[in-house]
Amino acid sequence: MIDLIKVYTKNNCPQCDMTKTVLEGEGLEFQAINIEEDNGALEYIKSMGFQATPVIVAEGVVPFSGFRPDKLLNLK
Template sequence: MNNVIVYSKNNCMQCRMTKRYLKEHHVSFEERNINQDPQYLDTLKQQGFQSVPVVMNGEMDPIVGFRPDSLKELAD
């Protein structure tokens, strides 16, 4: 599976755990950090999200928060 995007921010434990899970399961992803690039925050707000991490890929609904039960679908 490809085109996985992880929206994250600095000092976010759930973001860190999500990225670690994806790396451990060999899921490649693009990280979009809202602290380093605030335009990503605007993108998330426009889509109705109020917290990170948000994991997106074109084939499934966005995953909000650290959700290993949902993330495992990306690893299959």
């Protein structure tokens, strides 16, 4: 099981909301980080080459973006 899942989100993002809903439904703990409120987080995901949210970062998993239920279920 993954220790900490970070979900980089922004306001009014349906894909972000769906991602958090899937994680909650699977009982997975995560930290939601709003890039509109945290400039450092925005720069961090940009430095990894991402331009859209959500971005999911977890130990031992290649970071990915978008609503990806298939990848989210593999975080268990």
